[in-house]
Amino acid sequence: MLAGCSLKAVKERIAFLCLQHQSPAIMNAAATLLSHSRVVSEPMDKPALQALKNVLPSFFAGSDPKARGDSLSIVKRLCNRLAVAIGRLRKAVSSSSPSSLQVQCSAGDDKVVQLQLGYHLEFGVWLQSFLQLELQPSASYQRHIASLKVLSFEAVRDFFVTCEVFQRFLCIERPLM
Amino acid sequence: MTLTGRRLRSLLDDFFVTAEQLQLPVRYRAAACNTLCGFLEQGSQSTSPKLREICLNRFAWRRLLSLYLERFQDPTSKPMKQVLSTLIKLLDRKSEQKADQACDNASTLLEDAASRSLSFISSHEDLSFIKPAMLFLDTIISKKTINLRTLISLLPSDTSVLSATSSETMYYLVQSFVASVIRWARQIDIVSAAGKLLNSFFSEYNASGGNKVFTSLEILEPPWFQPVNVEISNGSPAVVEILEKQILPGLLRTDPNMTLQTLRSLPLSQLANGSIGSVSERNIRFCLLVLKILGDMKSDLDLSTLFSLSISITD
Numbered sequence: 001m002l003a004g005c006s007l008k009a010v011k012e013r014i015a016f017l018c019l020q021h022q023s024p025a026i027m028n029a030a031a032t033l034l035s036h037s038r039v040v041s042e043p044m045d046k047p048a049l050q051a052l053k054n055v056l057p058s059f060f061a062g063s064d065p066k067a068r069g070d071s072l073s074i075v076k077r078l079c080n081r082l083a084v085a086i087g088r089l090r091k092a093v094s095s096s097s098p099s100s101l102q103v104q105c106s107a108g109d110d111k112v113v114q115l116q117l118g119y120h121l122e123f124g125v126w127l128q129s130f131l132q133l134e135l136q137p138s139a140s141y142q143r144h145i146a147s148l149k150v151l152s153f154e155a156v157r158d159f160f161v162t163c164e165v166f167q168r169f170l171c172i173e174r175p176l177m
Numbered sequence: 178m179t180l181t182g183r184r185l186r187s188l189l190d191d192f193f194v195t196a197e198q199l200q201l202p203v204r205y206r207a208a209a210c211n212t213l214c215g216f217l218e219q220g221s222q223s224t225s226p227k228l229r230e231i232c233l234n235r236f237a238w239r240r241l242l243s244l245y246l247e248r249f250q251d252p253t254s255k256p257m258k259q260v261l262s263t264l265i266k267l268l269d270r271k272s273e274q275k276a277d278q279a280c281d282n283a284s285t286l287l288e289d290a291a292s293r294s295l296s297f298i299s300s301h302e303d304l305s306f307i308k309p310a311m312l313f314l315d316t317i318i319s320k321k322t323i324n325l326r327t328l329i330s331l332l333p334s335d336t337s338v339l340s341a342t343s344s345e346t347m348y349y350l351v352q353s354f355v356a357s358v359i360r361w362a363r364q365i366d367i368v369s370a371a372g373k374l375l376n377s378f379f380s381e382y383n384a385s386g387g388n389k390v391f392t393s394l395e396i397l398e399p400p401w402f403q404p405v406n407v408e409i410s411n412g413s414p415a416v417v418e419i420l421e422k423q424i425l426p427g428l429l430r431t432d433p434n435m436t437l438q439t440l441r442s443l444p445l446s447q448l449a450n451g452s453i454g455s456v457s458e459r460n461i462r463f464c465l466l467v468l469k470i471l472g473d474m475k476s477d478l479d480l481s482t483l484f485s486l487s488i489s490i491t492d
Contacts (some may be wrong), residue, residue: 010449010468
């Protein structure tokens with residue numbers, strides 16, 4: 001029996017479990033809980049990002065437009081947070097003296113900061129690929145419309161620019177005439 | 178020149194008539210209310226017993242209260258906040274008067290006004306009186322002008338509740354009151370007043386030992402728990418957002434014991450141990466919302482200790 005659990009640990013544990021619930025409202029609430037932070041520049045944990053990666057495809061394919069709309073808002077806020085976190089992590093990595101950011105990040109040393117930066121950027125690359133996949137002709141209307149809406153958000157485009165994946169996204173191979 | 182009592186009453190009446198005029202432009206309303214309030218406040222402290230009696234007269238006070246309730250919906254409510262302040266000051270001065278009858282009159286006026294405000298909130302008679310009624314109650318509670326037990330005894334009730342023990346009655350009356358206030362919080366222009374009222378109500382409730390009532394009744398949850406939970410499950414996303422941003426943070430912050438009771442009322446252990454299927458959707462949503470708010474709170478509460486007291490996880 002474990003006792004004395006921190007608020008953060010229990011929050012994440014419950015959110016992970018609720019992401020598997022069948023109700024879209026609960027899944028959205030759990031995703032909001034995972035992606036939300038009082039300090040917007042606080043980096044996210046890798047398990048939280050992985051859990052969100054796992055659940056985004058079902059959000060995009062959902063048949064309820066209202067729930068889908070709520071999910072897209074979550075993606076927008078998530079991208080905003082990740083963009084700010086990446087900016088601050090980069091500063092921490094490149095700065096010569098330890099900054100207060102490292103205390104905020106609860107990282108403790110450069111290696112951890114670099115690891116955090118790594119998986120944040122990796123999420124950006126993954127999201128870019130995922131959205132491209134959702135736009136393929138065989139995808140359903142829900143997936144198309146969700147992907148297009150997400151791409152229309154300025155926060156998402158800024159996030160891609162931050163991750164330096166936007167240029168790749170715009171490169172579309174043209175068939176030879 | 179000494180003004181007679183009749184002349185003074187006539188002067189006060191003229192001030193009232195001007196301030197009550199329907200078509201008065203905003204600037205003039207503010208000036209009229211300032212004049213009226215200034216006259217009443219200064220007059221209530223005058224060395225002239227005649228003037229004091231006129232200014233502390235219960236008819237003048239009731240008329241001022243009606244002015245406050247009826248003119249609150251004007252384009253600017255600033256003058257009415259001045260009027261509210263004057264209402265409270267006059268009550269305080271009336272209570273300070275040595276004559277027992279004056280004190281009785283002050284408490285009667287206060288209880289009548291509180292009862293009237295409470296009935297506006299619990300009924301659906303007139304939307305325009307809700308916000309001023311809530312602000313009036315918030316003011317008299319936070320300034321401790323009224324005793325909270327007295328206020329609770331004035332809460333509207335149905336006869337089925339009256340048969341319960343007095344502690345249970347108090348609990349269910351408070352619960353019903355919270356449900357009424359939260360229902361009004363759906364209106365965007367009323368939500369901040371509703372949040373302030375609930376915040377000051379429960380601060381005073383806890384300070385006067387109210388939370389010990391439900392502990393002794395073996396009721397786990399605070400009186401606001403069920404009404405908020407119901408509103409979250411029935412309400413639109415806009416309502417949930419209002420509760421999340423304007424109502425719940427204040428309620429969770431009022432008292433560590435209340436926060437602990439709230440955490441214990443939530444099925445956190447069940448959820449954390451994976452028994453999600455056994456918890457209703459409504460309770461899960463409420464849990465997730467409370468966890469989000471607690472995570473946001475910059476608080477003096479020792480949340481980690483409260484949390485560890487309320488949950489245990491089996492691995």
